Amino acid sequence: MTRGQRVFLFLIPFILFIGLSAFLMRGLFSDPRELESVLVGKPVPEFQLPDLYQPTKVHDQTLFGGEPMLLNIWATWCPTCKAEHAFLNQLAEQGVRIVGLNYKDDPEKAKRWLAQLGNPYRVNLLDERGTLALDLGVYGAPETYIIDGNGVVLHRHVGDVNPRNWQAKLAPIYHQAASKQVAGTASGVAR
């Protein structure tokens, strides 16, 4: 056995150790609560849900289409929803289209909440039994889905939307979808 071979043999455990450390280190910073969404790349599931403000008006999946939107799952019983609400208001002011899904909530409480804190939503769907939420694979509020102009889910975000993760992750996806939309339709997005 030459000297080089010997050194290499001694290095094997060291290399293994470094590899294992790197693997475990990554595990330290990964969030086990963040689940992959099965829905990414697929259209929004079919649904029929009433409007929060006009219970007789029924929306379906065609609500998503034409232009990219955010679908925000929220409820008055969810403290994190309250934390992100101010930022959603800001986004709405900037022209970001947000659809709300009021999840397993009391409609009266929901209306009061929106009257108090402001309403960033274009439309608010009323999902008292959580049927659409189940089809979406929602496992907690708040969750925010980015949906493109064809009604296809691009991204699922679990937890609050805040300036940090909006800038870093969500805004690029949303704006890319929006610019594709402008390029795709001759008239552009007229608001």
Add this chain to the structure above:
Amino acid sequence: MKPIISIVFLVLLSVGGYANAAIEAYQFEDEKQEALFRELTAELRCPKCQNQNIADSDAALAQDLREKVFLMVSEGQDKQQVVDYMVARYGHFVHYQPPTSAATLIMVGPILLIVIAMIVVFWRVRQGKLESATDELDEEVLNKILEQDQPDSSDLVSNQNNKD
């Protein structure tokens, strides 16, 4: 003192009883459906809580999923249909028996390591035997050389050998 402790325990026990009683009761058409329901709720994982099946979890989401499983089972759907329904919504995370994939192959890792370790140990033991055999040979050769070169000391060596 003793009676107080036993009273405290009694209260705690009865509270535990109430907690169990709060779990929803489902009416099944037959035992087969009930068995399937039990099997499914034990095998489906609650997406909200980190490591509980939906039978054990008290999370609101687990309750919803139990109800959904109950509805599907009472409609007469089979196990695979219910599992597929859940996986289509929550991904393979929701099922405690995920299909084989690159990600689940990591489970073979420990077995693979043991096999490799056994091969290495076997190989080294054989190598060791061969080496010790050559050592003996070397010793014989060396002794012969010593005998030839230094006849005086060879007596000493043979004397020592005789003593043993």
